[in-house]
Amino acid sequence: MLTSKKILICVTGGIAVYKAVALVSKLTQAGANVKVMMTKSAMEFVQPLSFQAMSRNDVYxxxxDEKDSSVIxxxxxxxxxxxxxxxxxxANVIGxxxxxxxxxxxxxxxxxTTADAWIAPAMNVHxxxxxxxxxxxxxxxxxxxxFIEPSEGFLACGYVGKGRLEEPEKIxxxxxxxxxxxxxxxxxxxxVVTAGPTRERIDPVRFLTNFSSGKMGYAMAEAAASLGAETILISGPVSLSPPPNVTLVSVESxxxxxDAVLLHFDTATMVVKTAAVADYKPKEVHSQKMKKQPGESVIVLERTTDILLELGKRKKDQLLIGFAAETNDVIHYAKSKLDKKNADYIIANDVTEEGSGFGTDTNAVTLVGKNIEQxxxxxTKKVLALQLLQTIIQLEKDDAK
Structure with a gap:
């Protein structure tokens, strides 16, 4: 359950800091990605190097001290x-x-932080x-x-009572x-989720593609799997590791x-077409590297099959969800695509907006359906993906009543 989960441990000054070292070790062993932040008082008890060794991450x-100048x-x-x-x-940090x-x-x-925050007190019983x-x-x-309630027992000050940091195993x-x-x-x-870009070959060393990183599609696949689905992730070339409990199908063009989507379409309950698929491909693919020639060069392009449109034609009981990456008139184009391609929902975003679109870890989108514009x-794309799927599931449940 902790694989790929990101946990920030904030360590404050008390003798129980030694238990925090064990906690970081056990969380890391369980598969979590753990980062540690310490107060100056905490460093009086344990040096940052101990936490660095246990977490295999920098300690803050x-x-x-900005370790990465590109972020705060x-x-x-x-x-x-x-x-x-x-x-x-x-007691000090709680106050x-x-x-x-x-x-x-x-x-x-x-x-x-907007993440859930837990507090595990440790102090004298009084x-x-x-x-x-x-x-x-x-x-x-x-x-x-x-709050993670402290346990009762012998305290470092010599008292016996409630105030011991809960055992790392229990946490x-x-x-x-x-x-x-x-x-x-x-x-x-x-x-079935599609993700990433496609590549359309020009010759053995060149191809047409786009800036899609696959992050949104991979987040959608991870969210679907976390909600219990058998999840098939059909991905173009990206530099991402597949989420846990997801079957990865790698494709290029x-x-x-x-072909990969159609192979699974008839047995799918839901298809989420997040991939940024090329609209055009070279009409001629050269078997040898094209050499430079004097003057201009022209590559003749032809249309690729519109996957979402094709799925809309074949759809029976499947729920069909498309993504629309736009640079203007976002809602207008989303509604047009919804009707034209017989989709149930279109998730649209403006890729020119800061913090949205290709390559970013965050996104902002509008969910457009026949009865919704939200x-x-x-x-983060991971949080957003889960919210989108949960919203769509609830909308479908409400419509079925």
């Missing part, structure tokens, strides 16, 4: 995480978060029972933070439970993609 502790580290990490865990969480104070990298990042701490925990619970179990989908609405269904604002 200074808001002004604390914002990038806030956006990156699927789940944030503060372990151990001191800061409850009052919106952001004076170090940990508190600044927690203020910026500190944990202090009225201020109780009040701050209540406020954070109201704000949406989830890992809680994290695994968090990532188990609560519902599997696509269980027993077959979903528009013709190969069409905008989904900028967010």
């Amino acid at each position: 502790f200074d808001t002004f 580290a604390h914002i990038d990490l806030a956006d990156w995480a699927d789940l944030v865990i503060v372990a151990p969480a001191t 800061k978060l409850a009052n919106g104070i952001a004076d170090d990298m940990v508190t600044t990042t927690l203020l910026a 500190m944990y029972d202090n009225a201020a701490v109780i009040r701050n925990i209540a406020q954070l619970s109201k704000d949406g933070f989830h 890992v179990q809680l994290v695994e439970g968090y990532f188990v989908p609560k519902e599997l609405p696509l269980k027993g269904k077959k979903v 528009a013709k190969e993609m069409l 905008y989904f604002g900028h967010q």
Whole structure:
């Protein structure tokens, strides 16, 4: 369940920091991609190198130490995480978060993240029972933070009582439970997803293609699989690893993609055509490399088969979902494509918009159907893919009533 999950561990200053090292180790062993952020107090107990060795990732502790100049580290990490865990969480950091104070990298990042955040307190039993701490925990619970209750036992200060950081094994179990989908609405269904660009060969060393990275299609396939579907991912040439529990079919040309889709179409419940398929291909493919010649050169192009249109003609009970990457009049072209190609839904976006379209990790789209026109604002493609599928599933369920 933790394969490819991105977990940010925020470590604050307390003797229980040694347990956080074990927690990072166990999460990494379970397949999660773990990154660690430390307060200065935490580094008094354990050096960052310990967490670096366990996570095999850089450790973050200074808001002004930008390891990658192309991003702002604390914002990038806030956006990156699927789940944030503060372990151990001191009374100090709990108080800061409850009052919106952001004076170090940990508190600044927690203020910026939209991911679920869990807090695992660890402190003296009397500190944990202090009225201020109780009040701050209540406020954070109201704000949406989830608490991992400390266990009872012998504390480092010599007291016996409630205040021990929960054991790493138990926290890992809680994290695994968090990532188990609560519902599997696509269980027993077959979903076919196309992704990436196609390549249309000119000669043995040249081809026509586009800027599609495949990220949106791969996110759609991952979301379908997480919702229980038997998922077939038909992908053009990309530099992405296939998501877990997905069957990958690699293709190159528009013709190969069409053939692969048709092979699975009759048994599919849903087809999500995310791929940016070439509209044209060279009429003549040269068997030898074309040599430079004086003056201009002309390549005659011919149309490829419109895969979405072809599927719309053949559709029976399948749910057909297309993507429309546009540069202007986005909704107009989406509605036109919906009717012309007999699709059930078109997911349209403006690829000229910053943070959207080809190559980005985020996207913003509009879901267009016969009875819906819903905008989904900028967010990661993985989150967006899940929201889109869940919305479509609910719309179909409502229509069936």
